[in-house]
Amino acid sequence: MAGKAELTLISNGSQDEPADKLAYLKALERRVLWLSHWMIHNANHIRPSRDGLKVGGHQASSASVATLMTALYFDVLRPEDRVAVKPHASPIYHAIQYLMGRQDRDALENFRALGGAQSYPSRTKDKDEVDFSTGSVGLGVAMTLFGSITQDYVRQHFPEKDSGKAGRMIAIMGDAELDEGNIYEALLEGWKYDIRNTWWVIDYNRQSLDGVVNDQLFQKIKGFFAAVGWKVVMIKYGKLQEEAFKKPGGEALRTWIDDCPNDLYSALVFKGQNGAPGGWRKRILADLAGHNGIPQLLAEYDDEGLHQLMTNLGGNDMEAVREGFAQAEDDMPHCFIAYTIKGAQTPQAGHKDNHAGLMSVEQMESFKKQMGIADGAEWDPLDDRDMPVASLREFIAQAPFNQQGSRIKDSAPVPVPADFPTVTADKISTQAAFGTILNALGKGQSELAGRIVSTSPDVTVSTNLGPWVNQRGLFSRRARDDIFRTEKVVSAQKWARSLAGQHIELGIAENNLFIMLAALGLAGPLFGEKLLPVGTLYDPFISRGLDALNYACYQDARFMLVSTPSGITLAPEGGAHQSISTPLIGMGQPGLTYYEPAYADELAAIMRWGFGHMQAADGGSLYLRLSTRALEQPQRDATEDFAGQVVAGAYWLVEPAADSEVALVYCGAIAPEVMEAHAALAEDMPGLGILAVTSPDRLYTDWNRQTEARRKGQSIAPTHLDRLLAQAPAASLVTVHDSHPASLSWIGAAAGRPVQSLGVTKFGQSADLQDLYRAYGLDADAIIDSVAAACLGRLN
Missing domain, CATH: 3.40.50.920 (Rossmann fold)
Incomplete structure (x- = not known):
């Protein structure tokens, strides 16, 4: 077609890339934006509704990240990278996978319906191989951080199978997710473990569920991340704005943009997008009266052009986004603050009520014309409006991320030894028996022992993990001897830290524990090396991290959760350390099988079976509710029949x-x-x-x-x-x-x-x-x- 770009490649070292990659990315961005919005519109206005309920789909939240996600998936991402997509950008994600041939039209047409593309990206329910499930805001973000720790652990413990190229763990997050406390708990843990290869891309549209985010939030964000050793990259201004700032009056305009309250900026965006673009000129002239160059600068733009200039924020400008991502030249953790407009390029742009808003039928018809979509072509993956379809297909096929084959890695099963440890004691608690069993495994050289990785939120010793840690050591990027031992101070604990350690010590934050277990429990499908995580905590505090526990199970992460003390058995410590309803949680949580043995031989049978159950195709995670109360042990033979009944x-x-x-x-x-x-x-x-x-x-x-x-x-x-x-x-x-x-x-x-x-x-x-x-x-x-x-x- 005359006037349209062809896929011309230029040499770039060992890799060829299109001479005008920007044009291809912009064309794909337009298509991704259209498909995501049509998907939502179809679910709410076209597909028959039997229950009369609103389907929803977050059109505005999708629009704000269209540029960022197009740049990532079609340009920046590599096959080894893993991504957590913000929940409300699910339609954008599915549209991108559709263009890559990893999602089918039927799933898009049935978005949020049974068997269709999920409302939020799901590892277990979606067809297009989601890396990290998201849904409860903040958890998917933290998952990338703990995924980075898990990747480091796998690469250090299995170097013979390491490809030599670490993947980046990337979270595309909404700015409102920074209201979640688990984000900051995770940041502290990442600082302790000196995390690498982690990107958090903040869709900073300054709007949340119920309104507009507080002004100057980004200043606090920069401080938080800088304090824990992250590099912060601002993607604030688009290329049109940067050019305007170079002109007389440009610095005054920049200052006005920086100082403009978020709610005012959003209101002007909405008015300009919906037939009143002159509001920008009136307001700027009123606020900057007397500034040299401002009248002349504004006179260079008609009302539509000025609206385009003022909405040209960095996160919605493909060239600015690419330059921003290119600044990450090392493996240090990076936070990208990308200024965007919620609902960008749509009739909902900027309105404070747009979070759950849907385009009307009339608005969609107008948007359809704006996007140049022909009747009957709504579901077409590509069109030749910007360039030939064949060239676009070739460009998509050459995207580094878009390699053939499954992104879900295989990992060999770990055999459970026939001589699984038993406990011989006249009187012992199940918590002590647990420690004895792990200690015995830690002394051995079985493959099972080499695949176990333990973790605990500052209760390692008090949950009887100490003997195991003494055998296997603590994992750390920075090797450090046990100072008490080198100074010849007697202690039962050997707290040597090294890359070879098999225990990950966490601070007192149960959310971190469960997300760490989720990441470790997905090491096989994510990184190709199966781990068998064992996490311990106080039983009453399961409730403190219940959202994260549910999140871990929803992803089908496999782990063994050991909690103690059960019930009111730690009697003197009172209600703060006594649990009542945790068995009901264990019974009600999908993907988690709850056990509460009374005796050591029961526990041994359960743990032996449990390490196999964690690996079975139809298996899952375990929750063992143990006790600190020492009981007289029955004297009996641990036959296979007995073990079978215990497990049953x-x-x-x-x-x-x-x-x-x-x-x-x-x-x-x-x-x-x-x-x-x-x-x-x-x-x-x-x-x-x-x-x-x-x-x-x-x-x-x-x-x-x-x-x-x-x-x-x-x-x-x-x-x-x-x-x-x-x-x-x-x-x-x-x-x-x-x-x-x-x-x-x-x-x-x-x-x-x-x-x-x-x-x-x-x-x-x-x-x-x-x-x-x-x-x-x-x-x-x-x-x-x-x-x-x-x-x-x-x-x-």
Whole structure:
């Protein structure tokens, strides 16, 4: 087509690139912007709606990053780079993948519908191989930082498989994400670990969900990042503005732009985009009256030209964006503050209500004409408006990021040794047993031990990770001896730091723990080397990082979460260190299987199975709720049958009689009280059985699967719980758990049995364990009373 650019290559060292790359990028930016907005419009105004609900899609938030993301994906990114796209830019991401042939039209047409492109980029739900899921703002950003630490860990521990080229972990983030506290927690951890190869690209459109962001926020942003060793690159002015600043009056105009309040600038943008561009001239002349050169400078532009000049911010100017990214010439972490206009180039530009706003049908029709889209060509990946389609296709194919094949890497399974460590002790807590097992693994040379990486938010010693760390050391980019050891000061802990260490010590921030576990748990698909992360924390503080835990599971990251102490067993420390509802969290969280063993042999069976489950195609992560309460250990053989029942979720600790009227059902460290009550009742109720539940979660999942099969008319197999309770077919149940009673009370409904449920429903207080169990009705007397109530209920 006459007058349109052809794909002419020029030599650039060992790589050829188009002579006018800028023209290609601008053409693709236009197409990406159109497709993202049409995708949203189709979902809200064209696709039939059966429920009448607004679909949404964040057109304005997508428009502000169209330039930035086009530059990244078609020019800057390399195959080894990994990207977290801000949640509300999902349509832009999917449009780019569509142009690259990694997303199909059907997914775009079904944006936010079942099976279609997801509302926010998702590793597990989207077809176009998202690197990092995003959704809850701030978490995806922090994920890139912990991804950088994970990449460093993998490259140092497996140098023989290192390609020699580190990928950049890149977050494209909205400025409002900087309101999330987890961002700053992550920055501090990144500073401690001297992170590299990390870019955070801030879409600084100065608008958030409910309004306009505070003025001069960028000054604070610059200070935050500079304080932790990041390089800050400002992408503030577009090329039209930079040229204007060189003219007489230009510096005064620059100062006016810098000082203009965000809400005023946004209002003028909106007015200018929607038929009143003269507002710029009137306001500038009023504010800069008497400044030499201003009237003459403004006179060089008609109203439309002045509006184009004033909206030519750096983050929406392809040339300025490319120059900004080119400033990152080393592996230091970089923060790019890219000034943009929310809703740029659309009728919604600048309006403070545009965050969730949608173009009307009339506005979309106008936008369609503005973009030069022909009727019937709305879904075409490319057109020849700017240059031949064939040339554009060739340009896309040559983008460094756009290589053939899957971006999801394969990693070999890690065998779990047959001689998995066991614990022999007359009396021990499950927390201590956990430390003993890891210590034994750490002393060995198994491949499993080499793939385990532990992490903890400043509770390494108090969660019994200390012996493992003594064996394997702390990971650090900067080697440092244990000063206490070199100074000959006696300490049980050997805190030597080196690149060979296998423990990542974190500060007290549970969000960081869970995002670190997410990054480590995705090392295989992201970096090609499988890791088996083990993270520890205090059980009550799971709730502090619950959003990040959910985020980790949503991405299908695989890890073993070990929390302690369970329930109110750390009695003297009071409610601050006592947990009530965490088992319900474990049962309700998808992708996470919750266990609460009472004895060391149960724990060993669970951990052995768990390291395999973390690697299985249909597997997931584990949550082990352990206790600091030392229990007398049963003397028994750890047979495969026993281990299988433990893993399945329950076994008979004391076999019931077939005609037993009542069965005791317990979970976790409450076992001694149950045994005491059983001993007191044994003479009068010789057939009284004790069902030890090691995983309410596994039992519930099995029962729920059966319920779903029944609803679908499928054949129903007995659950593990069915088979166990069949040994006491008429028994009522008394459930006992040092947690919310709902964690076990459901078993009554599942089994169709009357049930008495004991547990904790109020915040704890300081006391010794005996007083607390008596106060909350968990002691042997309370259990005996519940058995009596169950028997009475049968008589009535």
